[in-house]
Amino acid sequence: MPVTAMIIEEGDNVATCLEKVAKGGSVRLMLNGKMGKTLKANQAIPYIHKICIKPLKKGEHCMKYGLSIGVASKDIKVGDYIHVHNIESARGRGDLE
C-alpha cells in the first residue's frame, strides 16, 4: 500500500506524507481529494514529514501553499525527503546578520 501524500497547491514543491515512509517505499500523491501519480521515496520519511515532488536547485524557493517556505540549501531531487537538512528559512536569521 503506497502512503498518501497531500499536496496543497498545484505547483508546490512538496507534499505531506500522511504515514511514515521507508526508504524506497512508494508514495501516492493527492491534490484536492483526488489521487494522482505514485513516487518512490529516496530516503526514509518520518510520520507527516515532506517529500519533494518538483525538483529544486540550490538557492531556489521551496513552495508550499503556493508560497515560499524557505530556500533550498542544496539541489533536491523528486522523491527526496525535505526538511531542515536541505531547506533553510529566509526569515529571522539573526545568525546571518
Next chain:
Amino acid sequence: MARRNGRGASSSKRLRKTWWGYPRENGDVGARNYLLLLSGTLYANPTCERVARTLRHSVALTHPLGRCQIGPDIQRTFETLVGHGQNANAGAVIVIDHHREEGCTADEIAHEIAKTGKRVEAINIREDGGAIDATAKATRIGMEMLRELTNERRQEVSVSKLLLGLNCGTSDTTSGLSHNKATGWVTDQVVKLGGRALLAETTEMMGGEGVLADKCVRPALGKRIWRMVEEMEERILACGVDLRGSQPTGDNMEGGLTTIEEKSLGAIQKAGSAPIVDVIPWAKRANRRTGLHVMDTPGHGGESITGIAAGGSQVLIFSTGGGHTINHPLMSTIRITGNPLSARLQADTTDVDVTDIFEGAPIEVAGRRVYDEVLEVASGKMTKAEILHEDNAFAINRNGPSV
C-alpha cells in the same frame, strides 16, 4: 472507540445562529458567570487563591508581576488585569493587592473594571488587617456576590455577540491541512452571522504577511500588519541567533515543519476568508466591528491567549498538531486536533477530533463539528481542561526588565 473525541457530535441540519449567555450592562455577553479573584501583584496571589479555594464558582488569576516594573511594562500588566476584569466571563470581580503597587493599584484596576457596570470590590491586604483578615473580608464579599451571580439565568443571544479567540500551538504539518482549516471555516461562519474573531501570534505571521494584508478592509491596516511583523523580526534579529529552535520549536520540527514561513502559512489558515477590520496591540480591548480582528502577540501560547482574553474573547479555539493541555482559567478554551496520533495520545484534553479530514472528510464537515462545540461551550458545556482545572495559561507578556 471511546477515545475518539467529539466525533458525530453534530446532528442538527441547520447551522445554529444563537447561543445562551449572560448579558452584561455594557452589551457584552458572558459564556461563564464566574466570580473573579484578581491579584494585583504576586504578594496577593496566596490570598486570591485562598478565597478561590473557599468559594465555589470562583476563579483566581495570579501572576508574578505588578511590582518594580517600569513605564510601558507596568502599564501592560495593568491593562491585562483590567481587560480580564472587564471580560464578560467574569460576572463580578474582587481585586486584591498587597500594599501600594504604583501604577497598578487595586483601586485603579477596580475603577476601570467598574466602567462595564459589573460589581467590583478592591481589597488591600495591609489596610484590611493582613493576610487572614483580608481573606475573610474577600470571602464574605465574594459569597454575597455569588448569591447574586448564581441567581442570574442564561439568555438566548445571537452569534454576533461572540468574540471568538483563535490560537494554534504545537503546530505540525497537519495544522495547515486540517485543524487550522476547520478553525478558518468556523471563523467565516461567526463573521457571516455578524460576530467577531480575534487572530494573534505575530511571529507566526512571518512569511504570511501578504496574505493577511490582502484581507484587510483598509490598506492602512495591512501596513500595520507588515510593520508589527517587521518589529517582531527586528527583535529576533537583535538577539543575533537563528530563530530556528525557538520558532519553529523543537516539537514543530519533529512534526515536520521546516521553517517559520511554513509554520506561518499553516497558522494563518485559522483566519478563513473573513475580512480583517482592525489591528490592535497586545491585551487591548477589541472594538465592536463585525469581522476578523488581529492582535499583536508573541507566539508563546500562554501569553498569546492571555492577550486574547484581555481583548474580550469569551471562547477560544486552540488548534494543535501535537495535542495540548493549554487552558485559560477565565476564557473557555477548546482544544482541537487533526493529527491522528495526537488525538490518541492527548485525548484527555482534546475536545474535538477533526482527523477525519485525512480520511477524506470535507473541511466543512469537520468545521461544522467545531462550530457546534464553540456554541455549546459558549452556552455552558465545560471543556475537558476546564473540568480538569488545567488552569495553566494566564501569562502576562513583558517588554521590559524588573527594576
